[in-house]
Amino acid sequence: MTVMAHPSLLRELVERCETLRRHAAVSGGNPEVARRLEDATHTLCVVTGTRQLDAALSVARRQLADAKTRQQPCHR
Numbered sequence: 149m150t151v152m153a154h155p156s157l158l159r160e161l162v163e164r165c166e167t168l169r170r171h172a173a174v175s176g177g178n179p180e181v182a183r184r185l186e187d188a189t190h191t192l193c194v195v196t197g198t199r200q201l202d203a204a205l206s207v208a209r210r211q212l213a214d215a216k217t218r219q220q221p222c223h224r
Contacts, residue, residue, distance in 0.1 A: 153195040155215040158208045161192040165201060 153161075168185040175181045189201045196207040 152211055152215075155212055157195065158212055158215075161188060161195065162205060162208050162212070164188045165192055165205065169201070 152158075165185070165188045168181060168188055171181050172178070172185050189204065192201070192204040192208060193199055196204045196211070198204040198207055
């Protein structure tokens with residue numbers, strides 16, 4: 149059995165990591181932004197069972213898509 153974080157948590161972590169990564173790219177090495185990105189990356193990696201941000205984002209997006217599919221009623 150695989151444990152998956154709640155979709156709302158995954159969504160929030162993905163958005164936070166993406167936003168902080170953009171800020172880090174334009175901040176010129178701001179240590180506060182770098183620390184916040186490192187913290188968010190660590191959390192997302194833990195909940196997705198990965199070790200790198202790109203892999204964590206990929207797994208989280210897949211889990212979010214799967215959760216959305218499970219919520220859609222079957223139309224016949």
